[in-house]
Ligand SMILES: Nc1ncnc2c1ncn2[C@@H]1O[C@H](COP(=O)(O)OP(=O)(O)OP(=O)(O)O)[C@@H](O)[C@H]1O
């Protein structure tokens with residue numbers, strides 16, 4: 049029953065060496081993590097702890113200053129088509145391109161022939177439910193739609209791994225809930241490996257198979273990993289949901305070094 053490992057971090061650290069003689073900043077230290085193919089993994093941690101830095105290293109945008117970071121067994125040396133990154137900001141879309149042109153962008157950049165490009169656009173414009181808006185520009189569609197365009201644009205490259213950095217952070221609560229359901233369905237259908245960064249505890253419980261809780265920096269690390277076996281599709285406010293929610297909240301409080309939590313946070 050050995051599943052294959054998609055991502056492996058072993059004693060990974062990241063120190064930012066400031067320019068012009070300033071002090072170095074040890075953002076991450078001794079991060080050990082193994083993520084299996086097909087897993088939905090959430091990284092949960094307080095603001096500034098190093099979640100984006102960790103994700104950017106996996107994406108190949110930043111290099112670790114220590115340790116070993118591998119994707120499908122290969123040491124990460126830079127970005128690759130096996131990893132697609134989805135950012136929080138809709139500014140990641142090209143404002144001068146239509147929805148379908150945005151989706152086709154990566155394919156065009158990689159020199160995929162037109163016929164094949166068009167077939168991909170057809171597929172992904174449907175997958176994200178934007179057929180009626182394919183000729184629209186980003187400014188003409190809502191925030192949730194823009195995030196779906198971003199997701200479609202990345203999926204069109206068919207990466208095995210999706211790296212998502214608080215992708216729904218800028219959305220209102222209702223759109224956000226819709227997008228959470230949507231990404232959970234997408235994951236169930238497409239069998240991608242997803243690493244999803246959030247500081248929202250409920251979002252992590254909605255989405256993840258496992259949740260890595262980070263400590264505050266400097267020298268932040270992934271302190272605890274919490275399993276989440278709740279059956280899918282998930283419903284809020286079940287006893288199991290609340291139990292894991294409380295467990296994560298207590299872990300996060302521990303990450304801040306303020307003890308074991310207030311009475312209402314106590315584990316059941
Ligand atoms: N290029 C850089 N140079 C120097 N320090 C950096 C750099 N990038 C990030 N840092 C520092 O590393 C730490 C982690 O930053 P990071 O953006 O990864 O945090 P985060 O957990 O994603 O925060 P948030 O939840 O606010 O997005 C912060 O203290 C930040 O100031």
Ligand SMILES: [Mg+2]
Nearest residue numbers: 099100101213
């Ligand atoms: Mg961040």
